[in-house]
Amino acid sequence: MPLNMRFRFSPSKDGLVKVLGPLETDIMQLVWQDDRSTVKKVHRKLSQGRDIAYTTVMTTMTRLSEKGVLYRHREGLAYVYTPAITEDDFVTMVVQQVLDGLMEDYSETAIDYMIDYLARSKPTELRRLQNVLQTRIAA
DSSP states (O other), X not given: OXXXXXXXXXXXXXXXXXXXXXXXXXXXXXXXXXXXXXXXXXXXXXXXXXXXXXXXHHHHXXXXXXXXSEEEEEETTEEEEEESSOXXXXXXHHHHHHHHHHHHHHHHHHHHHHHHHHXXXXXXXXXXXXXXXXXXXXX
16 A cells, blocks of 8 residues: 555545545545446546546546556556555555644643543444453553
């Protein structure tokens, strides 16, 4: 899993749009589904739901490859794009980067808030955290 990827985090957005733009997210969802794609193929699928220029899709896919999320190689006249990282590994990497940053600078506040949030909104997850902590402390 590439560890040098850096992304902006926008907590007010939903899902992967928190770290990728809306178009980047849509493109990655398509490439993750197909596992290999071209700009033409992605543009065709995206243009079914919106008016979007081919060059916009091409530029965005090029940027995603420069960010290290997509691999790009030439086959004939077209570039073929494949995921450089699985969606699950990408989500894991983003969560780790966000939490590393919060824990590095604001560990007490982050931990207190996480426990309060889990107690209020996800008590099952709080119990799971408690079990993990007990297991780790006992080890």
